[in-house]
Amino acid sequence: MKQIFSFILSSLLPALLFAQTNNTVSQMDSVLTLLHAQHQFNGTVLYAEKGKVLYKKAFGVADFRTGTVLQTTSAFNLASVSKQFISMCIMILQEEHKLDFNDDVQKYIPELPYKKITIRNLMTHTSGIPEYFDYFINNRTPLDTLTNEKMIALFATLKPPLDFATGTKWNYSNTNYVLLSSIIQRITKMPIEQFIQHKIVAPLKLQQTYMYNVFLPAPTNHVYGFEEVNGKQKLNDLIYFDGVTGDGNMYSSVEDLLKWEQALYSEKLIKQSTLQQAFMPVHFNNDSTYPYGFGWFIEKENELYWHTGGWAGFINIIYRDVKNKRTLIVLSSGSNNKGVQLARKIFEHKPYVLPSLQLITNVSVIDGTGTPARKAAVRLENNKITAVGELTPYPGEIVIDGGGKILAPGFIDTHSHLDRSLQKHPEALPALSQGVTTIVAGQDGGSDDIDSIIAAVQQTPIAINIASYTGQTTLRAKVMGDSNLHRMATIAEIDSMKKIFTVEMQKGSLGLSTGLEYEGAHFSSRSEVIALAKTAAEYHGRYISHMRSEDIGLADAIEEIINIGREAKLPVQISHFKIALKDDWGSAAQILGALEQARQEGINITADCYPYEYWYSTLRVLFPKTDFTNIESATFAVNETIDPAASVVFPFAPNKAYEGKTINEIAAMRNESAAQTLISLIALVDEYEKKNPGDDNTEGIIGKSMTNADIKQLLSWANTNICSDGGAGGHPRSHGAFTRLLSYYVLQEKIMSIENAVQKMTSLAAEHVGIKDRGVIAPGYFADLVLFDAATVKDNATIADPTALSDGILKVWVNGKIVYRDKATTQQYPGMFIKRGIE
Numbered sequence: 093m094k095q096i097f098s099f100i101l102s103s104l105l106p107a108l109l110f111a112q113t114n115n116t117v118s119q120m121d122s123v124l125t126l127l128h129a130q131h132q133f134n135g136t137v138l139y140a141e142k143g144k145v146l147y148k149k150a151f152g153v154a155d156f157r158t159g160t161v162l163q164t165t166s167a168f169n170l171a172s173v174s175k176q177f178i179s180m181c182i183m184i185l186q187e188e189h190k191l192d193f194n195d196d197v198q199k200y201i202p203e204l205p206y207k208k209i210t211i212r213n214l215m216t217h218t219s220g221i222p223e224y225f226d227y228f229i230n231n232r233t234p235l236d237t238l239t240n241e242k243m244i245a246l247f248a249t250l251k252p253p254l255d256f257a258t259g260t261k262w263n264y265s266n267t268n269y270v271l272l273s274s275i276i277q278r279i280t281k282m283p284i285e286q287f288i289q290h291k292i293v294a295p296l297k298l299q300q301t302y303m304y305n306v307f308l309p310a311p312t313n314h315v316y317g318f319e320e321v322n323g324k325q326k327l328n329d330l331i332y333f334d335g336v337t338g339d340g341n342m343y344s345s346v347e348d349l350l351k352w353e354q355a356l357y358s359e360k361l362i363k364q365s366t367l368q369q370a371f372m373p374v375h376f377n378n379d380s381t382y383p384y385g386f387g388w389f390i391e392k393e394n395e396l397y398w399h400t401g402g403w404a405g406f407i408n409i410i411y412r413d414v415k416n417k418r419t420l421i422v423l424s425s426g427s428n429n430k431g432v433q434l435a436r437k438i439f440e441h442k443p444y445v446l447p448s449l450q451l452i453t454n455v456s457v458i459d460g461t462g463t464p465a466r467k468a469a470v471r472l473e474n475n476k477i478t479a480v481g482e483l484t485p486y487p488g489e490i491v492i493d494g495g496g497k498i499l500a501p502g503f504i505d506t507h508s509h510l511d512r513s514l515q516k517h518p519e520a521l522p523a524l525s526q527g528v529t530t531i532v533a534g535q536d537g538g539s540d541d542i543d544s545i546i547a548a549v550q551q552t553p554i555a556i557n558i559a560s561y562t563g564q565t566t567l568r569a570k571v572m573g574d575s576n577l578h579r580m581a582t583i584a585e586i587d588s589m590k591k592i593f594t595v596e597m598q599k600g601s602l603g604l605s606t607g608l609e610y611e612g613a614h615f616s617s618r619s620e621v622i623a624l625a626k627t628a629a630e631y632h633g634r635y636i637s638h639m640r641s642e643d644i645g646l647a648d649a650i651e652e653i654i655n656i657g658r659e660a661k662l663p664v665q666i667s668h669f670k671i672a673l674k675d676d677w678g679s680a681a682q683i684l685g686a687l688e689q690a691r692q693e694g695i696n697i698t699a700d701c702y703p704y705e706y707w708y709s710t711l712r713v714l715f716p717k718t719d720f721t722n723i724e725s726a727t728f729a730v731n732e733t734i735d736p737a738a739s740v741v742f743p744f745a746p747n748k749a750y751e752g753k754t755i756n757e758i759a760a761m762r763n764e765s766a767a768q769t770l771i772s773l774i775a776l777v778d779e780y781e782k783k784n785p786g787d788d789n790t791e792g793i794i795g796k797s798m799t800n801a802d803i804k805q806l807l808s809w810a811n812t813n814i815c816s817d818g819g820a821g822g823h824p825r826s827h828g829a830f831t832r833l834l835s836y837y838v839l840q841e842k843i844m845s846i847e848n849a850v851q852k853m854t855s856l857a858a859e860h861v862g863i864k865d866r867g868v869i870a871p872g873y874f875a876d877l878v879l880f881d882a883a884t885v886k887d888n889a890t891i892a893d894p895t896a897l898s899d900g901i902l903k904v905w906v907n908g909k910i911v912y913r914d915k916a917t918t919q920q921y922p923g924m925f926i927k928r929g930i931e
């Protein structure tokens with residue numbers, strides 16, 4: 093039995109290995125060939141087993157300006173792959189007894205302001221000495237180029253503190269290797285390039301390997317780094333850092349690097365007993381370890397070692413599988429790391445996914461920044477935008493003809509209630525059908541926990557992105573109890589709320605939302621709100637508020653939100669900005685003047701606004717003093733707050749016959765005055781809710797109470813972005829806010845340019861709620877996009893037909909996937925939970 097088993101093994105194994113080798117080479121070749129054709133790889137690759145080259149190839153150019161063809165002998169800047177050569181120099185000097193790994197660095201660099209750091213600490217990145225880049229950038233003069241001696245002098249002068257106590261942690265710092273290079277030069281009294289030439293290049297007979305920096309004469313066959321931006325190549329080569337040596341700036345070819353890598357199995361340079369230490373995990377003072385040796389990462393002890401290198405326009409990797417004696421070397425120029433990444437995955441026999449490319453051509457790009465529309469193509473790679481400009485399709489790329497229409501960033505709805513229906517309707521048509529790709533939930537003081545939002549998105553994937561504030565009323569209910577909110581919170585209760593809120597901020601909440609007009613928060617003190625807003629401020633979050641009043645107490649409410657911004661020192665945003673009291677109609681300019689004054693004082697106050705003359709809320713908001721049986725208050729409401737002839741009740745669970753009727757119509761049915769009808773309706777709701785606890789969709793009113801002239805001014809304010817304040821139905825804004833802004837206010841009334849309108853729906857909205865990397869069409873941004881036709885874009889939702897879909901929204905992308913096309917879902921659900929952007 094044993095014999096048979098070993099027979100099977102021995103006959104199968106070579107076949108398997110052979111298949112795998114073939115596979116590795118053919119996979120690597122097809123992947124790199126495709127990536128090169130797609131401008132994602134320009135470089136050389138070499139794959140060897142037992143020192144025998146099984147695959148080597150050069151893709152592209154050595155210098156894009158001259159078109160010089162790349163060879164497998166072309167020398168690239170190795171960037172951090174240089175570090176293993178510096179470590180080798182140190183090991184050579186140790187064998188020559190010119191230094192010891194445990195020597196104090198100050199023995200050679202006495203001016204270095206740190207005690208008890210050893211050469212070993214430098215080689216293993218355990219010194220704690222910080223990265224030098226920022227110190228040089230902040231202290232350099234124009235045309236100043238850094239050298240090793242200048243770097244040492246900078247550290248001697250500035251004495252930057254250590255990042256951690258030496259030997260207690262691992263942290264990659266290029267400074268370590270610049271110091272090592274200086275130590276070598278001071279000991280040998282020889283430039284580093286000469287030492288490397290004598291001790292490594294000559295003995296190994298390397299042909300294209302040398303140290304090079306901006307002060308040395310340029311070698312003839314070296315590769316120039318570049319980057320590709322919006323389809324155009326630009327030089328990205330040695331810069332003002334590159335008078336230094338040690339951390340980078342070795343040049344070599346894949347052919348030479350194989351000789352170098354093979355030499356590590358021999359004793360051509362140093363003894364194996366010395367070399368072994370380069371491939372051992374570093375030990376900390378407490379004897380725990382980190383998988384880094386002398387210029388090598390240890391993927392698996394005694395098996396796999398690698399190092400990558402990235403600098404300016406160069407991205408490289410050298411990978412050793414010493415168990416199976418396999419070698420991978422990839423050297424590339426450009427700004428794309430896909431070639432290195434995918435070759436590495438194939439070498440490791442790991443699964444990999446080719447990037448998915450889409451090119452949207454023939455569009456007029458309105459990029460969200462407010463700049464004029466321009467003809468361009470937009471390239472997407474997976475979920476991101478990678479290029480905008482004159483672009484031609486690559487092989488294997490999906491091309492979408494935009495038919496000359498407008499391509500804009502997906503709209504961002506900064507005040508939405510659509511989250512409530514996403515579990516049931518993850519296709520999110522109310523939002524997508526008007527071009528909205530991200531909704532901001534947790535409004536008006538009510539929110540779900542961040543954890544539960546994330547869990548819900550995982551459980552039921554959704555077609556749009558969602559971000560959320562944390563609601564003050566929700567915090568109050570958690571601490572004070574659902575039925576105990578009609579009072580101020582105690583100091584102890586505020587402290588408890590702050591603790592809960594802190595955790596939510598850490599999990600990615602955008603900040604604090606309040607709904608101070610509603611009963612659950614109306615009785616909270618300003619100091620409670622400020623205390624919570626300060627917690628949001630600590631985490632660079634924001635404050636957004638349905639203010640304490642939008643009608644009779646509007647001026648006080650505005651004073652309050654300005655005060656909160658001043659005291660808590662954070663950006664504050666007025667939700668669904670409106671002027672809802674007849675007496676105040678026409679005062680938009682005056683109110684905006686007050687806001688401008690606050691901004692001049694340094695308070696970052698902004699607003700969102702939906703483009704309708706009527707709002708949608710509960711009947712109870714018509715009684716700001718919560719005196720629901722007071723006929724005087726009711727009379728004031730029908731005379732001053734709403735137009736009872738144009739304000740529609742919807743829904744109305746206690747009596748379905750009233751749904752869709754105006755207050756005046758219901759009054760006629762009931763044979764009451766309009767004012768008395770308001771009181772009666774609330775009494776009916778009270779009774780109904782007592783009998784049906786838990787039903788939270790019992791009543792609503794679409795209240796006509798704004799003027800178009802005010803709305804135009806509020807929308808036009810430079811610090812107003814657009815929102816819907818919509819859910820899944822009810823008020824037509826749920827389905828039409830963004831398209832109505834475009835069709836009515838922009839294209840018909842011409843209150844602003846279309847570019848300005850798009851900005852208000854995208855980048856300005858993102859800025860106002862603290863969302864990063866969305867809302868602009870530019871490389872690096874998420875591919876949330878809307879293709880629309882300015883000639884036909886139109887909202888169709890009305891009070892009578894509130895869920896009618898808009899015209900003119902042709903296609904919508906969320907995170908690179910088309911989610912909406914021709915007025916229908918594509919049943920793709922790539923929506924993400926978006927955390928607060930880091931400032």
Ligand SMILES: [Zn+2]
Nearest residue numbers: 536638667668
């Ligand atoms: Zn609200």
